[in-house]
Amino acid sequence: MSDADERDSSDDSSSGAFGAAIERGEDVPLLTGDGEYTGDISLPGTTHLAIRRSDHAHARIESVDTSDAAAVDGVVAVFTGEDVVESGVPNTIPTAWDLPGLVQPQYRMLATDKVRHEGTAVAAVVAETAHAARDALELISIEYEPLEHVTDPVEAVERDVPPVHDEAEDNVAFDFELGDGDATDEAFADADRVASVDLRQPRIIPNAMEPRAALADWEETTGKLRLWMTSQNPHLHRMLLSAGTLGLPENEIQVIAPEVGGGFGSKIYHYPDEAVTAWCSMQLGRPVKWQATRSESYLTDCHGRDHVTTGEIALDDDGTIRGVRVETHAGLGAQLSQFGTATPSYLYATILSGQYAIPAIHCRVVGAFTNTTPVDAYRGAGRAEGIYVIERLVDVGARELGMDPAELRRRNLIQPDEFPFETAAALVYDSGEYERAMDAALEHVDYDELRERQDELREEDRYLGIGVANFVESAGLSPSGLAGDLGAQAGGWESSIVRFDSTGSVTVLAGTADQGQGHRTTYAQIAAEELGLSVDDVTVVEGDTDRIPQGMGTYGSRSASVGGGSIARGAREVREKARRIAAHQLEASVDDIEFDDGEFRVAGAPDRSLHIRTIAHEAYLGHDLPEGMDPGLEETNFYDPENFTYPFGTHVAVVEVEPETGEIEIERYVAVDDCGEIINPMIVEGQVHGGIAQGIGAALYEGAAYDDDGHLETRRMDEYAVPHSTQLPEFETDNTVTPSPHNPIGVKGVGESATIAATPTVVSAVVDALEPFDVDHLDMPITPESVWRATEADR
Amino acid sequence: MSEHDISVTVNGEQHELTVEPRTLLVTALREKLGYTGANVGCETGRCGACTVRENGETIKSCTRLAVQSDGSEIETVEGLADDGDLTTLQERFREHHGLQCGYCTPGMLVSADTFLRENEDPSREEIREAIEGNLCRCTGYQNIVDAVEATADQLGEQR
Ligand code: FES
Ligand code: FES
Numbered sequence: 001m002s003d004a005d006e007r008d009s010s011d012d013s014s015s016g017a018f019g020a021a022i023e024r025g026e027d028v029p030l031l032t033g034d035g036e037y038t039g040d041i042s043l044p045g046t047t048h049l050a051i052r053r054s055d056h057a058h059a060r061i062e063s064v065d066t067s068d069a070a071a072v073d074g075v076v077a078v079f080t081g082e083d084v085v086e087s088g089v090p091n092t093i094p095t096a097w098d099l100p101g102l103v104q105p106q107y108r109m110l111a112t113d114k115v116r117h118e119g120t121a122v123a124a125v126v127a128e129t130a131h132a133a134r135d136a137l138e139l140i141s142i143e144y145e146p147l148e149h150v151t152d153p154v155e156a157v158e159r160d161v162p163p164v165h166d167e168a169e170d171n172v173a174f175d176f177e178l179g180d181g182d183a184t185d186e187a188f189a190d191a192d193r194v195a196s197v198d199l200r201q202p203r204i205i206p207n208a209m210e211p212r213a214a215l216a217d218w219e220e221t222t223g224k225l226r227l228w229m230t231s232q233n234p235h236l237h238r239m240l241l242s243a244g245t246l247g248l249p250e251n252e253i254q255v256i257a258p259e260v261g262g263g264f265g266s267k268i269y270h271y272p273d274e275a276v277t278a279w280c281s282m283q284l285g286r287p288v289k290w291q292a293t294r295s296e297s298y299l300t301d302c303h304g305r306d307h308v309t310t311g312e313i314a315l316d317d318d319g320t321i322r323g324v325r326v327e328t329h330a331g332l333g334a335q336l337s338q339f340g341t342a343t344p345s346y347l348y349a350t351i352l353s354g355q356y357a358i359p360a361i362h363c364r365v366v367g368a369f370t371n372t373t374p375v376d377a378y379r380g381a382g383r384a385e386g387i388y389v390i391e392r393l394v395d396v397g398a399r400e401l402g403m404d405p406a407e408l409r410r411r412n413l414i415q416p417d418e419f420p421f422e423t424a425a426a427l428v429y430d431s432g433e434y435e436r437a438m439d440a441a442l443e444h445v446d447y448d449e450l451r452e453r454q455d456e457l458r459e460e461d462r463y464l465g466i467g468v469a470n471f472v473e474s475a476g477l478s479p480s481g482l483a484g485d486l487g488a489q490a491g492g493w494e495s496s497i498v499r500f501d502s503t504g505s506v507t508v509l510a511g512t513a514d515q516g517q518g519h520r521t522t523y524a525q526i527a528a529e530e531l532g533l534s535v536d537d538v539t540v541v542e543g544d545t546d547r548i549p550q551g552m553g554t555y556g557s558r559s560a561s562v563g564g565g566s567i568a569r570g571a572r573e574v575r576e577k578a579r580r581i582a583a584h585q586l587e588a589s590v591d592d593i594e595f596d597d598g599e600f601r602v603a604g605a606p607d608r609s610l611h612i613r614t615i616a617h618e619a620y621l622g623h624d625l626p627e628g629m630d631p632g633l634e635e636t637n638f639y640d641p642e643n644f645t646y647p648f649g650t651h652v653a654v655v656e657v658e659p660e661t662g663e664i665e666i667e668r669y670v671a672v673d674d675c676g677e678i679i680n681p682m683i684v685e686g687q688v689h690g691g692i693a694q695g696i697g698a699a700l701y702e703g704a705a706y707d708d709d710g711h712l713e714t715r716r717m718d719e720y721a722v723p724h725s726t727q728l729p730e731f732e733t734d735n736t737v738t739p740s741p742h743n744p745i746g747v748k749g750v751g752e753s754a755t756i757a758a759t760p761t762v763v764s765a766v767v768d769a770l771e772p773f774d775v776d777h778l779d780m781p782i783t784p785e786s787v788w789r790a791t792e793a794d795r
Numbered sequence: 796m797s798e799h800d801i802s803v804t805v806n807g808e809q810h811e812l813t814v815e816p817r818t819l820l821v822t823a824l825r826e827k828l829g830y831t832g833a834n835v836g837c838e839t840g841r842c843g844a845c846t847v848r849e850n851g852e853t854i855k856s857c858t859r860l861a862v863q864s865d866g867s868e869i870e871t872v873e874g875l876a877d878d879g880d881l882t883t884l885q886e887r888f889r890e891h892h893g894l895q896c897g898y899c900t901p902g903m904l905v906s907a908d909t910f911l912r913e914n915e916d917p918s919r920e921e922i923r924e925a926i927e928g929n930l931c932r933c934t935g936y937q938n939i940v941d942a943v944e945a946t947a948d949q950l951g952e953q954r
Contacts, residue, residue, distance in 0.1 A: 023889050023890060023892075024889065024892070026897075027888070027889045027894060027897070028881065028889070030894055030897030030900055031872075031876075031881060031885040031888055031889060031894070031897075031900060031904065032832070032872065032873065032875075032876055032879075032881070032885070033830070033831065033832020033833075033871065033872040033873040033901050034832075034873075035897050036831075037831075037834070037898065039825075039831075039834075039835070040825075040831035042826075131815065131817070131818075207932055208896075208898075208932060209834075209836045209842060209844055209896065209898040209899050209930065209931070209932050209933075210834065210836065210896070210898045211835075211836070259896070259897065259898075260896065261834070261896045261897070261898030262895075262896040262898060262932050262933055264932070291835075293838060294836065294837040294838060294839065294842075515896055516894075516895030516896030516897065516933050517895065518895070682892045683892065685892070686892045686895060686933075686934060686938060689934060689935035689936075689937050689938060690895060690932075690933045690934055690935050691935075692935055693932075693934075693935035693936070694932075716837075716839055716841075717836075717837045717839055717841035717842055717930070718839065718841055722842075722930050722932060724927050724928075724929075724930055724936075725922075725923040725924075725926045725927050725929075725931075725936040725939070725940070726920075726923045726924060726927050728935060728936055728937075730919075730937060731935065731937055
C-alpha cells in the first residue's frame with residue numbers, strides 16, 4: 001500500500017489530540033532541575049577522562065612521552081594512539097555516505113602519524129578526578145614536525161600545499177556533478193540575460209548549549225558496554241561503535257541518550273572522544289566519564305557550511321528563469337565525518353531548483369580536505385546552502401532585469417497542479433501551494449506599501465531593506481533503497497513499537513532521539529489520535545538502545561514524518577487487531593465494527609460496544625480471542641517512506657541599515673511556513689522561532705575563523721557570537737497547511753525550515769537596503785564593518 | 796593540594812564540605828552536593844547556564860570559587876519550587892513553550908526570577924536586557940520573554 005493510500009484509510013479515530021497545542025510533558029523535570037543530562041550521571045568509582053589535543057593545524061607526530069603525566073597523583077592511566085592500535089580494535093571512524101571516486105582516508109580514534117587539524121585527539125588521560133586528569137594533560141610531551149597547512153577549500157585544491165592525506169594529493173575528496181551540463185549551457189546561450197554572484201558561506205559552529213559528554217561502563221563479567229552519551233541517534237552510534245571503532249557485537253553495546261541539551265547536527269556524528277571514553281573503560285574495567293569544555297566543542301564539534309561558490313542564472317527579459325549553473329568548493333575539514341560527503345553533494349545540489357520551475361540546472365561540487373575541524377551537517381544541512389544560492393541568484397537576476405524581486409519569484413513558482421513536480425535537479429517534490437504562502441507573507445508586511453515607504457525614506461537618506469526568500473526543503477531522508485543507490489551506508493527507515501499493557505495504557509518506543517523537539521508530547525499526540533485516547537494515556541520512550549531495539553535517530557527533519565509515520569502505522573495495526581478482537585467478542589463481523597473515541601461499536605447497535613482499553617486487557621488475558629490470533633496487543637513497525645517530504649514557505653525581513661555606522665536593525669521578521677499537517681502548533685512555532693534565530697545568527701553574527709597559523713580564532717563564547725536576547729527581533733509567524741501525500745499522517749517536518757529560510761531573507765534585506773550604494777551582495781556574517789566598507793566609496 | 800573546609804547553605808539547607816582552592820562553585824554544587832540543576836555551558840561566564848543566586852544576587856557559578864562562597868546562602872533552580880509545585884514563572888515557561896532542550900532553563904529561570912523581584916512591571920525590552928547574559932540556542936528567546944511577561948502580569952494581578 002502506498003503512503004497516499006494509507007493517508008486515506010485514517011478514517012475513524014478522533015481523540016482530538018492531533019493538532020492541539022498541548023503543553024509538553026517533558027517540561028516539568030526540566031523546569032525543576034530534575035532533568036538528567038549525561039553530565040549529571042555518575043556511577044560509583046567513576047574515573048575522569050581528559051583528551052590531549054593537537055595545537056598544530058598540520059604536523060607529523062615525532063614522539064609522545066606520557067611518563068610525567070602518568071606520575072601525577074590520581075592518574076590511573078595515560079594512553080596514546082599506539083595503545084589503541086595495539087589493543088586490536090577496528091579503530092576506524094567510518095563515513096556514512098560514499099560518492100563516486102571518493103577518497104576515504106583512515107580516521108582513527110587517537111592520531112598516530114600526523115595531526116591534521118588543531119584539536120585532533122592525540123592522547124588520553126584517565127584519573128580519579130577531573131582536575132587531576134586536566135593537570136596531567138599538560139605534562140604529556142609531544143614532539144611535532146610542523147607541516148604547511150591549508151584552511152581554505154579553494155586554496156586547498158588550487159595552491160601547491162602538502163596534502164592533508166597522502167591518498168588525495170590534490171586534496172580533492174570528491175568531484176561531484178549533478179544535472180545536465182549540456183542543456184544548461186544551451187539555456188544560458190539562448191537566454192536574454194545572465195547574472196552571477198560569487199559568495200561564501202562561512203563555517204558555522206553548532207553551539208548546542210550542552211557540550212558533548214559521555215559516561216562509559218564496561219562490565220567485564222558480562223562483556224557488556226553501557227555508554228551514556230549526548231546523542232541524536234543512539235542506534236547509529238551503537239552501529240558505528242560496533243562496526244567502526246570498538247568491534248563489539250551490537251548486542252553487547254547499550255547506548256543511552258538521556259536528556260540532550262540541543263544538537264543541531266553536532267550530536268549525530270561518531271567522534272573519537274566518545275569512542276575513546278568507552279575504550280578506556282574497557283581497558284580499565286572502571287566507569288570513565290568525559291565532558292567536553294566549550295573550547296573543545298569549538299575545536300571538535302563538526303562545523304557546518306564552508307562553501308565558496310560561483311552561481312549564475314540565465315533569464316529572459318520577461319523574468320522566465322531558463323537555467324542555473326553553480327560551482328562550489330566545499331570544505332570538508334581534515335577527516336570525512338559521517339554525512340560530511342552527503343551534505344555538500346546530494347543534500348545541496350538537489351535543492352537548487354528551490355520553489356521554481358527551472359528547466360536546466362547544473363552543479364559541480366569539489367569536496368576539499370583542509371586542515372580544519374571536520375565539516376558535517378548543521379541545521380538545514382545542504383538545503384540551507386542550496387536555498388541560499390538560488391535565492392541570492394534570483395535577487396541578482398531581479399536586479400539585472402530591473403524587476404521587483406518578489407515579482408520575479410512569483411513568475412517562476414511551481415504551480416499547485418504541477419505536483420508531483422520533477423525538478424531538473426533530480427528531486428520529485430510532493431505537494432505545494434507556494435504562491436499561497438508567499439502571498440500570506442507579503443500581505444503580513446503589506447509589501448507594496450513597504451516598497452513605497454522605502455522610496456520615501458531614501459529621499460531622507462534612510463535605508464530600508466526588504467528581503468523576501470522562498471524555500472523548499474527535502475526532509476526525512478528516504479527511502480532506503482534510493483539512499484543506498486546514492487551511496488548511503490545506512491537506511492532511511494524508522495522503527496517504533498506501539499504497546500498496550502494489560503491496564504490499557506500505551507507505551508510508544510521510538511527509534512528517533514529528542515534533543516528538545518518535544519517528541520514525547522507530539523508522538524503521544526499521534527498515538528492518542530489513532531487509538532482514541534488522551535495523551536496522558538501514552539508514554540513515549542526514546543534514547544535507549546536496550547529498550548528500543550532499532551532506530552535511526554533524529555536529524556534532517558525526519559522525526560515527525562518518518563518517526564511519526566512509523567508510530568501512526570504501528571498504532572493503526574494495533575487498532576486493527578483490537579478491532580478484530582472486538583468483532584469476535586461482540587459477535588459481529590469485522591466490517592461492521594466502527595471505532596470512535598476509543599470505543600468499538602457494532603454498526604447500527606450502538607449499545608454493543610467495547611473500549612480499546614478493555615480489549616487491551618482481554619488481549620493479555622487471552623481467554624477469548626479469535627481463532628488463531630496470538631495474545632497481546634502491540635506492534636513493531638518499520639516504516640520506509642516512499643519519498644522525502646518537502647516543507648516550504650516564504651519569509652520576509654524588513655531592516656533598516658545605517659551606512660554611517662553599519663548598524664543593521666531588523667524591524668520586522670515574518671515567517672509563513674508550510675510543514676504539512678501540524679501535530680502541535682505550539683511546538684511547530686517553537687521550532688520556527690529557534691530556526692529563525694539560528695538563520696539570523698548565520699546572516700549577521702556567526703562564523704568561525706582560522707588565523708594564518710591554522711588556529712581557530714573563534715574558540716570561546718566571547719569570540720563566537722551566539723545571538724543573545726537583545727540581538728533578535730520579535731518574530732511574526734503563520735502557517736499554511738499542504739499535507740504531504742508521501743506521509744501517512746500528512747506531515748512534512750519543520751525542524752530546519754526556518755534556519756534555511758532566515759539566512760537568505762536577512763542577507764537579501766540588508767543588500768536591498770544598500771541598493772543605492774550599488775551593493776549586489778555581501779558575504780555572511782554581515783557585520784557593521786562589512787556594511788561600512790561596502791558603502792564607503794559612495795558616502 | 797591543600798583543601799579547605801567550607802560551609803554553604805543551599806536552598807535553605809546547610810552543607811559542610813571540603814574543596815580544593817580551585818574548585819568552582821558550580822562544580823561543588825553539582826559534584827559534591829548533588830545539585831545538578833545548574834548546568835555548565837561555557838565555563839567562562841558567558842552563557843549563564845550555571846546561574847544561581849548567592850545572597851540574593853544572581854551569579855554565574857562557573858566564575859566563582861567554592862571557597863569564595865564560604866558562609867553564603869545559595870539558591871539554585873531546585874529551590875525555586877516548593878514541594879514539587881511549579882512556581883508561576885515555571886508554569887508560564889511551560890505554557891508559553893519557553894524551553895526546548897532545557898539546558899539553559901535553570902539559569903534562565905534563576906535570572907528571570909531575580910529580575911522580577913526587582914522589576915514588577917517590566918517592558919519586553921527590559922526583559923530582553925535582563926536575560927541577555929543567558930544564552931539559549933533553542934528558543935530564539937521570544938517565548939521566554941512571553942513567559943516572563945505573563946508572569947509579571949499574573950503576579951501584578953495577585954498583588
Ligand atoms: S557555564 Fe557559567 S556562564 Fe556558562
Ligand atoms: S532550551 Fe535549549 S538552550 Fe535554551
